[in-house]
Amino acid sequence: MKAIKRVRRNKLLFLAITIYLFLLGTMPDKAIQSSKNSMYYIIEMLEIMPVIFILTSLIEAWVPRKAIENSFGENSGIKGTIFSFLLGSFSAGPIYAAFPVCKMLLKKGASTSNIVVILSAWAVIKVPMLANEVKFLGAKFMAIRWILTTTSIFIMAYIMSKVVKKEDLLHEEEKQANENAVLAIKSQYCIGCGLCTKLSPDTFIICDKKAKLINENIQLQNTDNAESINNTIEKCPTKAIYFRNISSF
Secondary structure: HHHHHHHHOHHHHHHHHHHHHHHHHHHHHHHHHHHHHHHHHHHHHHHHHHHHHHHHHHHHHHHHHHHHHHHEEEEEEEEHHHHHHHHHHHHOOHHHHHHHHHHHHHHHHOOOOHHHHHHHHHHHHHHHHHHHHHHHHHHHHHHHHHHHHHHHHHHHHHHHHHHOHHHHHHHHEEEEEEEEEEEEOEEEEEEEOOOOHOOOOOOEEEOOOOOOOOOOOEOOOOOOOHHHHHHHHHHHHOOOOEEEHHHHH
């Protein structure tokens, strides 16, 4: 049963392995060449992705959710669209590096439309590449292509925001984890500053110089203090307060 679930979660990987095995049995030369090409991209990813993961982890830990929502969220308006376009346009690295960044931004409150703008601009509106485009294809070609591509990105972002909701972008495991999450405190990280008791006094108390929960069974989906709790989580200086999946207890 676990093997079947693992295959379902990694369908593309197992499909690629099956194709390689088929090529190895029928066209060994093609299989060898394909393996060399794949190894080139794997090595490139191993060089780039660790840096991207560290960067996204730092942003996720230290940039407040409110800041992401104000800059890239549903209510960020034209400002959010411009910020998203600039982030994608001035980014460095291949397009696959954008996916973990966009997933982190999505979890922190970015809107679907702005995620589309970031990904699209990252893929086809790289400012450093415009000089090369002018050099090989001419300024007129670059300008017209840039205008048409940019217009298409904004249209596509608007359509995607109407068709695809943020909930659709979560994996089933993440949806289930969100539904079953309960409030928890990493006591080893808590410094007893008391900020949580000021921001959400109905939820937290200080006992033995450590923050404690008044109610040990506060679920993410079933609390009237969700706004104050989320605000406390964002402002906790040591990030000791979080929602934890029940199944991990």
